Amino acid sequence: MTMTNSIKVLTGNSHPELAGLVAKRLGIDLANVVVVKFSNQETSVTVGESVRDEDVFIIQSGCGEINDNLMELLIMINACKTASARRITAIIPCFPYARQDRKDKSRAPISAKLVANMLTVAGADHVITMDLHASQIQGFFDIPVDNLYAEPSVLKYIRNEIPDFKNAVIVSPDAGGAKRATSIADRLDLEFALIHKERKKANEVSRMVLVGDVRGKIGILVDDMADTCGTLGLAAKTLIDNGATQVYAIVTHGVLSGKAIEVINNSVLEKVVVTNTIPHEDKKKLCSKIETIDVSPTLAEAIRRTHNGESVSYLFHSVPE
Helix, strand or coil: CCCCCCEEEEECCCCHHHHHHHHHHHCCCCCCEEEEECCCCCEEEEECCCCCCCEEEEECCCCCCHHHHHHHHHHHHHHHHHCCCCEEEEEECCCCCCCCCCCCCCCCCCHHHHHHHHHHHHCCCEEEEECCCCHHHHHHCCCCEEEECCHHHHHHHHHHHCCCHHHEEEEECCHHHHHHHHHHHHHHCCEEEEEEEEEEECCEEEEEEEECCCCCCEEEEEEEEECCCHHHHHHHHHHHHCCCCEEEEEEEEECCCCCHHHHHHHCCCCEEEEEECCCCHHHHHHCCCEEEECCHHHHHHHHHHHHCCCCCHHHHCCCCC
């Protein structure tokens, strides 16, 4: 992949490893950016090279110290805007506050809309993200948004890494992920099952009921996000209790917060496969069940196609070679 000189790829502190992989794939170096925090906790950004009339791509994921990383992104966008960049694209592999996408109770904020407004006001001309928790979030923006899918990479992993995948059932751990699971099941020509869960409160599931048949089959749980992993652990146990031989979990955004590692280690899950939209190398050292799908080729190809004015719809169903 060759690039012209009129492109700059910047990154903050949220996921420099992913940004490095993307830049390497594009055959360019990351732009020189210094992001530091003053003693009073204010964020300072210095872009160390000219971005005047350049096509700028800023890679920053919504993870870790999420508010600091979001602020870094906004300041980097604004720094490039005031330095006369021709176009600024925010590449946000995991969109922050995506789960706060609707007013689900009185006086609740729609924080995802607020983030969309902040990105636009900061000066972003275009946003590229992956597997939005709710695809309607694209409608919160008045600028173009490309929501890429991890599905092609997930399909490739299932075909290449799961032995006897033809004897598997794709399972959604909740009703909200049914569309994602049925799409994967259809592409692989496999059966589909659904788990209905009842919650006591946020992040705490009380009871699970399986809808479908997994007896004598491999269960493959697919979801967009694994946070505390309580749902995945309980779902895996439910599948084993209903006769599944093995259970894999494949998730786009591996937040893995709280007791997630402990839950995975103590669960009946064979493997938990996550993409690298969020850094998790430290978690892999504590849990041998975690495996990684690299999505940097997809993000790099999205940058190349955006820069060259080509369609990115190819990436919705294919993995770049």
